Amino acid sequence: MEKKLMVLDGNSIASRAFYALPLLTTDEGLYTNAVYGFTTMLLRMLDEEKPTHLLVAFDAGKVTFRTEEYKDYKGKRLKTPGELSAQFPLLKELLNAFNIKHYELNGYEADDIIGTISAQAEANGFTTLIVSGDKDMLQLVSDKTRVALTRKGISEVELYSPAEVEAKYGLTPAQIIDLKGLMGDASDNIPGIPGVGEKTALKLLHEFKTVENVLDHVSEIKGKKLQEKIAAHADDARMSKELATILRDAPIEVTLEETVYQPYNQEKVVSVLERFAFKSLLERLGLNSAEANGAPVQAQEEIDFVTITEENREAWADKLTSPMAVMVEVDAENYHGAPIHGISLADGTVRLYVPFDQAGWPALIKWMADPEQKKWVYDAKRSQVALAWKNIQLEGICFDVLLASYLSNPSETNHRLCDVAERYGMKLASDDAVYGKGAKRSIPEASILGPHIARKAETIYRLRDKMDAALKEEGLDELFYDLELPLATVLGDMETHGVRVDRQRLDEMGVELTEKLERLTKQIHELAGTEFNINSPKQLGEILFDKLQLPVIKKTKTGYSTSADVLEKLESAHEIVPLILEFRQLGKLQSTYIEGLKKEIREETGKIHTSFNQAVTATGRLSSTEPNLQNIPIRLEEGRKIREAFVPSEPGWFIMAADYSQIELRILAHISQDENLIDAFRRDMDIHTRTAMDVFGVDEDEVTSLMRRQAKAVNFGIVYGISDYGLSQNLNITRKKAAEFIERYFSVFQGVKRYMDNIIAEAKKNGYVTTMLKRRRYLPDINSRNFNLRSFAERTAMNTPIQGTAADIIKLAMVNMAQRIEEEKLASRMLLQVHDELIFEVPEHELETMGKLVSEVMENALPLDVPLKVDVNYGKSWYEAK
DNA sequence: TGTCTCACG
DNA sequence: ACGTACGTGAGACAA
Numbered sequence: 001m002e003k004k005l006m007v008l009d010g011n012s013i014a015s016r017a018f019y020a021l022p023l024l025t026t027d028e029g030l031y032t033n034a035v036y037g038f039t040t041m042l043l044r045m046l047d048e049e050k051p052t053h054l055l056v057a058f059d060a061g062k063v064t065f066r067t068e069e070y071k072d073y074k075g076k077r078l079k080t081p082g083e084l085s086a087q088f089p090l091l092k093e094l095l096n097a098f099n100i101k102h103y104e105l106n107g108y109e110a111d112d113i114i115g116t117i118s119a120q121a122e123a124n125g126f127t128t129l130i131v132s133g134d135k136d137m138l139q140l141v142s143d144k145t146r147v148a149l150t151r152k153g154i155s156e157v158e159l160y161s162p163a164e165v166e167a168k169y170g171l172t173p174a175q176i177i178d179l180k181g182l183m184g185d186a187s188d189n190i191p192g193i194p195g196v197g198e199k200t201a202l203k204l205l206h207e208f209k210t211v212e213n214v215l216d217h218v219s220e221i222k223g224k225k226l227q228e229k230i231a232a233h234a235d236d237a238r239m240s241k242e243l244a245t246i247l248r249d250a251p252i253e254v255t256l257e258e259t260v261y262q263p264y265n266q267e268k269v270v271s272v273l274e275r276f277a278f279k280s281l282l283e284r285l286g287l288n289s290a291e292a293n294g295a296p297v298q299a300q301e302e303i304d305f306v307t308i309t310e311e312n313r314e315a316w317a318d319k320l321t322s323p324m325a326v327m328v329e330v331d332a333e334n335y336h337g338a339p340i341h342g343i344s345l346a347d348g349t350v351r352l353y354v355p356f357d358q359a360g361w362p363a364l365i366k367w368m369a370d371p372e373q374k375k376w377v378y379d380a381k382r383s384q385v386a387l388a389w390k391n392i393q394l395e396g397i398c399f400d401v402l403l404a405s406y407l408s409n410p411s412e413t414n415h416r417l418c419d420v421a422e423r424y425g426m427k428l429a430s431d432d433a434v435y436g437k438g439a440k441r442s443i444p445e446a447s448i449l450g451p452h453i454a455r456k457a458e459t460i461y462r463l464r465d466k467m468d469a470a471l472k473e474e475g476l477d478e479l480f481y482d483l484e485l486p487l488a489t490v491l492g493d494m495e496t497h498g499v500r501v502d503r504q505r506l507d508e509m510g511v512e513l514t515e516k517l518e519r520l521t522k523q524i525h526e527l528a529g530t531e532f533n534i535n536s537p538k539q540l541g542e543i544l545f546d547k548l549q550l551p552v553i554k555k556t557k558t559g560y561s562t563s564a565d566v567l568e569k570l571e572s573a574h575e576i577v578p579l580i581l582e583f584r585q586l587g588k589l590q591s592t593y594i595e596g597l598k599k600e601i602r603e604e605t606g607k608i609h610t611s612f613n614q615a616v617t618a619t620g621r622l623s624s625t626e627p628n629l630q631n632i633p634i635r636l637e638e639g640r641k642i643r644e645a646f647v648p649s650e651p652g653w654f655i656m657a658a659d660y661s662q663i664e665l666r667i668l669a670h671i672s673q674d675e676n677l678i679d680a681f682r683r684d685m686d687i688h689t690r691t692a693m694d695v696f697g698v699d700e701d702e703v704t705s706l707m708r709r710q711a712k713a714v715n716f717g718i719v720y721g722i723s724d725y726g727l728s729q730n731l732n733i734t735r736k737k738a739a740e741f742i743e744r745y746f747s748v749f750q751g752v753k754r755y756m757d758n759i760i761a762e763a764k765k766n767g768y769v770t771t772m773l774k775r776r777r778y779l780p781d782i783n784s785r786n787f788n789l790r791s792f793a794e795r796t797a798m799n800t801p802i803q804g805t806a807a808d809i810i811k812l813a814m815v816n817m818a819q820r821i822e823e824e825k826l827a828s829r830m831l832l833q834v835h836d837e838l839i840f841e842v843p844e845h846e847l848e849t850m851g852k853l854v855s856e857v858m859e860n861a862l863p864l865d866v867p868l869k870v871d872v873n874y875g876k877s878w879y880e881a882k
Numbered sequence: 883t884g885t886c887t888c889a890c891g
Numbered sequence: 892a893c894g895t896a897c898g899t900g901a902g903a904c905a906a
Contacts, residue, residue, distance in 0.1 A: 186892060535903055537886055556886070558905095563887060588888060591902055619898060621891085628900045631890035639889080664891090717896065726896025787893050799897045803891090807898095835891040835898085 005121045005259065006051035007114050009132035010058040010102065014038045014091060016133040017154050018084045019786050026277045034087040035094060036278060041131070041154050042100075043284065049129055053121075054261040055254065056095055057113040058088070060104035066243055073243060074188050090276065097272040099264040103254045108247070111136065113254075115246035118145050120256055131157065136180065139246060141165050141173035158557065167559060170206055181211040181241030190240045193233045200226070211241045300427040305344070305351035305454040308358045317363035319350045323374035323398070325461035328383035329453045331443075334626050335386040336495070336609045337602065341449060344457035353454040355446075359392065369393040376464045378402050378417050378456065380485065381614065384492040401460055403484045404467040406615035407476045410777055415615055421459050424466050428459050475774050479808075483773065484614065487811050490818040490830070491612045491622075498607030499629070499831050500649035500841075502877075503598060509641065510594040513586055520583045527576040534583055537562050548574055585638065593633065593642045600627045607649060612833070619800050620775045620807035621835060630834045632878075646878035648841040656828075656847070656874040657881040658854045659837030660810070662687050663868065664719050667805045670864040671772070674751025681866035688712040694748040695741065714745050718752060719802055721795025756798050763797035771804035772862065773812075806836060809868070813861040814838065820853055839878065847874060 017037020024033040046054075066073045095102045103113060114130055118140055121128045128145040130137050133154075137147045141160050148157040158164075165173050182201035184192020196204075204221070208214040214221070215234045221227050230237070273282050308316060324347040332338035342355045343364070354364060367373050368387070376399035377383050384394045405415040405423075418430040434452045435441050443449065471477045525531045528547065532539040541560030544550045550573050554561040564584065570577045600608045610629045612622045624630040632646070633639025648655055665687055669677035680690045692703045692711035710731060717727045728738035746753040760782075763769050768778045777800045781789040814833060821828060828850050832839040838858070842850045855870045862868075875881040 533904080535887095536905080537903095538905075558885065561886085584888080588902085592889070592900095596901075613899095617898060621898065623899055625900065628890085631888090631900070633889060635890080720897040721895095723894095723896055725894070730896070788895075791893090791895070795896070803898065806891095837891085 001052065003053060003121075003124070003126045004049065004051045005053040005055070005118070005126045005128045005256070006045060006049055007054075007117060007128065007130050008042065008045075008056045009110050009114060009130070009134060009137070010038075010056045010088075010091065011110050012133040013041055013131065013150065013154065014087065015080070015084060016150050017041065018081075018087070020154055020789075022780075022784070023083060026275070028275075030090065030276065031083045031087055032090065032276045032278070034084055035091045035276060036281075037154050038091055039094065039278065039281060041150070041157075043281070045129075045131055045148065045157070051129065051261060053126070053256060053259040054100055055117060055259040056100060056102040057110040057117075058092075058102060058104040059110050060106045060108065064107050064109055066109070070239060070243060072189050094272050094276070097264065097268040099262050101254065101259045103252070105250065105252055108250050108252075112247040112250040113252055115140055115248045116250040116252050117254065117256070117259075119248040121145075124256060126256070136176065136185075136244060136246065138165050139173050139176040139244075168555065169202060171202070175205055175209065177241055177244050178205055178209075178211045178214075180244035181237050182214065184236075184240055185244070188243070190243050191233070191236045192240045193230055193237050195229050196226075211237050300429055300455065303351060303451070303455055303458050305346075305353050305451070305458075307450055308352055308354040308361065310358070313358065313361050313363070316350075316352060317361075319347075319352070320345070320363060320367040320373070321347055321350075322372065322396075323347070323376055324350075325376045325457045325464065326368075326383070327378060327453055327456040327460060328386060328394075329456070330382055330386040334611065335382045336611070337389045337604060338386055340386055340390065341443070342453050344453045344455075346454075346457035346461040348461060351454055351458060353450045355450070359390070365392060369395055371395040374398045376401075376460055378460050380488040381492040381495070381612075384489065385496050388492070388496045397485065397489070398481075399464050399468070400485060400488060401463050401467065402615055403488065404471055404480060407480055407484065407775070408467075408470055408474065410615075410620065410775070411618045413616070417456060417459060421463065424463055426459060426462060428455055474776065476776065479773050479775055483808070483811055483815060486815045488614060490814055491614060493818070494830055494832070495609055495611060497829055497831070498602070498605055498609040498649075500606065500647050501597060501601055501608050502645045502647050503601055503606075505645040506594050506598055506642075509645070510590065510598075513590045513594060517583065517586055517590060520579055520586070524576060524579050524583060527574075527579070534580065535587065540580070544570070544574075544576075544580075548576070550574055550577075585636065589633065589639055589642065593639070597627055597642075597645070610832075617807075618777055618796075620771060620804040620811075622807075622811075622833060624832075629832055640879060643879035644877045647876070650841070650843065652844055654842050654844065654847060654874045654876065655831075655878050655881045656840040656842045656850060656854070656872065657837055657878065658840075658858060658870050658872045660806075660858065661869040661871055663806045663809065663836050664802050665715060666864060666866050666868060667772075667802050667809075668719065668752065668755070669866045671801060671805070672749075672751045672755035673865070674749050674755070676749050677752065678866055684867075684869070688715060691715055691745070695744045710741065714741050717742070718745065719799060721756075721798035723791070723795065759801060760794050760797050763793070769797050769800050771801050771808050773805070773808040775804050775808060777804065809862045810836060810838070810858075813858045816857045816861060817854065820857060824849075824853075826850065826853075839881075842874065 014034040018034035021033040021037050023031060024036060025031055092102055105113060118128045118130060122142065122144045129148060130140060130145065131148045133150040135149065138160055141147050141162055147160045149160065151158050162173060165171060171179060179201050180190065182193055182196050182204060183198055184190045204214050208217055214230065215237065218227055218231050221230065306316065324345050327344045329341040330338050331341055340356045342353060343359060345352045354361065373396050375397045377397055378401040380397045380400040387394045401417060401420055402415050405420045416430065418428040421428040429452060434444055434448065471480050521534065524534055528543045532543055534540060538559060540562050544562065545552050545560045550570050552560055553566045553569055564581065567577055567581050597608065602609060608627065610624045611626055612624050614622060616623050633642050666681055669681050676694065680687055688708050688711045689700060689703050691714060692707040693700055695711055696707050713727060713731050722742055724735050724739035724742060727741065728735040731738065759769060763779050763782045768776050770776050779793040779797055781793040782797060784790045810833065817830060826846055828840050828842040828846050830838060830840050840850065851872050855872055858870045859868045873881045
C-alpha cells in the first residue's frame with residue numbers, strides 16, 4: 001500500500017485557530033478555541049487525505065539555533081497570549097487520546113522537524129502532505145511533498161504542488177527561501193533588504209533566480225536607489241536567507257515507523273472531548289451514542305390526525321376554525337404551477353390532513369378564501385401562489401414562521417421548518433429525510449407522507465406563540481405584522497400575474513447575437529492561431545498569458561485572472577483583447593438573457609413568473625430567482641435592448657417605471673444628520689457634483705467630468721463602508737491617493753464621519769445594527785481579533801442601516817401602493833421591484849393618475865429630514881420607460 | 883460541486 | 892502587515 005505521511009505544524013495551526021475563532025471557554029474556565037479549531041482542521045484533513053502516517057510537530061522553548069545565530073530572530077513578535085499558551089497542554093492531551101504522535105525538540109522549531117521528517121519520508125518512498133499556516137513551508141514542496149496552507153483563518157486550505165507554487169509566484173519551491181531573503185519577514189523579525197517587498201523581490205528573482213546571483217549582479221539592476229539599498233544590505237540578505245532556510249537534517253529522535261496512524265481508544269477520546277465541551281465534534285465522530293445514531297425521524301412525537309376523505313369530510317366541516325395552522329405542501333422548489341401533495345391543518349386539538357385530491361372540499365375552499373378566518377403558515381407566499389395556480393384563493397394569513405425566523409436573524413441562511421422547530425426545542429423530520437435528496441428524491445407512500453405533512457401544521461401551530469413572543473421581545477413585531485406579512489401577499493400577487501415577454505423579439509435578438517458571436521469566434525481563433533474554448537477561463541488564460549505572452553496582472557486561486565478589469569488593462573496590448581471583451585459581453589447576453597429568459601416563459605400564460613425571495617438577504621432587500629428579474633441589463637446599450645422584450649400584458653397598455661433618486665445617500669443624510677449633505681439634498685443638487693465641489697474645493701462650473709466621476713466613486717464607497725483599498729481599486733488610483741480623497745471627504749462631511757464612528761461603536765456594544773424600521777442584523781465578528789473579520793463587520797455596520805432602510809422604505813411603498821390601487825379600483829398592476837424602483841403595467845387612461853399616485857406614495861413612504869425624490873417614466877416596453 | 887465571471891442595485 | 896469595497900443570482904467550465 002502506498003505510504004502517505006501527513007505532518008501538521010502544531011503551533012502555526014493552533015495560533016491561526018486562536019485568532020480566527022471567538023475565545024471559547026468551558027464551564028471550568030478552560031480556554032479551548034485553538035484546540036477546537038485545530039481539531040476540526042485535523043479531522044477534515046484526515047477525512048480528505050486518509051494518511052497512513054501522521055505527526056504533529058511543535059516548537060520547543062524560546063531559544064533555538066536561529067536565535068543563537070541572530071539574537072533578534074522573532075524578536076519583535078508579540079508575546080503569545082496566556083489564553084493561547086494554556087491551550088498547548090490541552091491540545092497534546094487530545095492528541096494522546098487520539099493516539100496521534102506529536103513531537104518537539106529543544107533548540108529547534110516545528111519547521112525543522114517537519115523539514116527533516118519529510119526529507120526522510122521522501123527518501124523512503126512516502127508521499128507527504130504538510131499542513132501549516134506558514135508560507136515558508138512552500139520551500140519543502142516537491143513531486144512527493146505537497147503543502148496545504150490555511151486560508152481565511154482555518155476554514156479553507158490551499159494545496160500546493162510545484163505547479164501551484166510556480167503559478168502563484170513564478171518561482172521554484174527552493175526559491176521561496178530567496179524570496180524571504182530579499183523581502184524579509186516582519187513577523188519573525190527577519191530583516192531582508194529594507195524597502196524591498198514582495199513585488200520587487202519577485203521581479204528580482206524572476207531575473208536573477210537566487211539571492212547570491214542578485215548580489216553578484218547588483219550593477220545590472222534597474223533603479224539606482226534599489227541598487228544602493230541592495231548593496232548596503234547584502235549581508236542582511238544572506239543572513240535572512242539562512243534564517244529562512246528550514247533544516248532537512250535536524251537531530252530528531254522520532255522515526256517514521258513511530259508515526260503510523262493507529263486506531264484510537266473511543267473512551268479516552270470521548271472523555272477528553274466531553275471535558276472540553278466539544279459537543280459538535282462528538283456528534284461528528286458519532287460518539288454520543290443516542291443522538292447521533294438514532295434517526296431524528298423516530299425521535300419526533302407521534303400525533304393523531306384525521307385524513308379527509310369524500311365520506312368523512314362533511315363531519316369535519318365545522319372544525320375549520322380561527323386561528324388555525326395551515327401547511328400547503330408544494331412538491332417543487334419552484335412553486336409556480338407546481339403539484340401540491342396536500343394540505344394539513346391544526347388548531348391544538350383538531351388535526352386534519354387533506355390529500356390534494358380532496359382539496360375541492362367546498363367547506364375548505366370557503367374557509368381558505370375567508371379573510372376573517374386567521375391562518376398561521378410556513379411561507380405565506382409559496383402557499384398563496386401555488387394555490388392560485390390551482391385557482392384556489394388563500395386569504396387571512398396572519399402568521400408566517402418563515403418570515404418570523406428570517407426577521408429574528410436575517411444572516412441565517414437556513415430557515416427550514418424542521419430547523420426552526422429544533423431551535424425552539426421541537427423535533428420534526430426534515431424534508432430531505434422524508435423525500436430523499438437529489439437523484440434519490442421521490443414521493444413516499446401515503447402512510448409516511450400524510451403524517452409528515454400533518455406534523456408540519458402541528459409544528460407551525462406550536463411555534464406561533466413562541467415566535468410571536470420572540471418578535472415582540474426584539475421589537476420586531478411591527479415590522480413583521482405591518483410590513484413583511486402584508487408584503488408577502490403583494491409579492492404573491494405580482495408573481496402570479498407575471499410579466500409579459502415578447503418571445504419573437506428575443507428570438508430576433510438571439511439570431512443577431514449568434515451571427516456576431518460566430519464572427520468574433522472566428523476572428524479570435526485566427527488571432528490566437530488555434531481553436532479553443534473562449535468561455536473557459538483556463539484555456540483563455542493559457543492563450544493570453546502563455547502563448548501570446550501578455551503581462552499577468554492578477555491571478556486567481558486556480559490560475560490567471562481573465563476578468564474584465566484585467567482585460568481592460570490589456571486592451572491595447574494585443575488586438576485579440578477587445579474582441580474577447582466583446583465576445584464575453586455578447587455571450588453573456590445570449591446565454592443568460594436570451595436563452596435563459598426564453599426558457600422561463602410559461603406555456604400556460606405566455607409570461608415570466610419570477611419568485612421574489614423575501615427571506616434571503618442579510619440587509620432586508622428582496623432577491624429574485626428563476627429567473628432573476630432584478631439584473632436585466634441596462635448599463636450598456638446592447639444589453640439594454642433586452643428590455644424591449646418586456647411589454648405590457650394587455651393591448652394598448654404601458655410599462656411605467658418609478659425609481660428613487662439617490663435613496664441611499666438621502667438616507668445617509670437623514671440618519672447622520674450631516675448638515676452639508678442635508679443642505680445638498682434640500683437644494684436638490686446633483687449630489688456627485690456637489691461632492692466634487694466640496695472635496696476638490698471648486699465652483700460648480702469648474703467641476704470636470706473626471707472630478708465628478710471620482711466624487712461619485714467616493715459616494716459609493718461611503719455607502720459601502722469606505723476603505724482606501726476598495727476606492728483605489730475602483731478608481732484605479734494609488735491607495736495613498738484614495739486615502740487622501742476619503743480624508744478630504746470626511747473633513748467636509750463631518751456628520752457622516754461621526755455617524756460612521758458611532759455606528760461601529762454601537763455595533764460593538766450591542767452586537768447588532770438596526771434600520772429605521774428596527775430591522776436587525778447581528779455582527780458576531782465586530783469584536784473579533786481577526787483583522788479581516790473585524791474590518792468586514794465594521795463595513796457591514798456602516799452599510800446595513802443604509803441599504804436596509806432603503807429596503808424598508810420601498811417595501812412600505814409597495815404595501816401602500818397595492819392598497820391604493822385596490823381602494824381606487826385601478827386596473828394598473830405592480831409587476832416588479834428592483835431595489836430602488838417599481839415597475840407597473842398601466843392602461844393608457846390611468847397613466848396620469850398612476851404617475852401622480854406612484855410618486856406620491858413612494859416619496860411619502862417614510863418621512864425623512866430630506867425629501868425623497870422619485871423619477872417616473874413610461875413607454876411601450878420596459879426599454880422605453882426611461 | 884466549487885470556481886470564475888458578470889449582470890443588476 | 893494583514894487583504895477588502897455593500898447586497899444579490901446565473902451560466903459555463905472543470906473536476
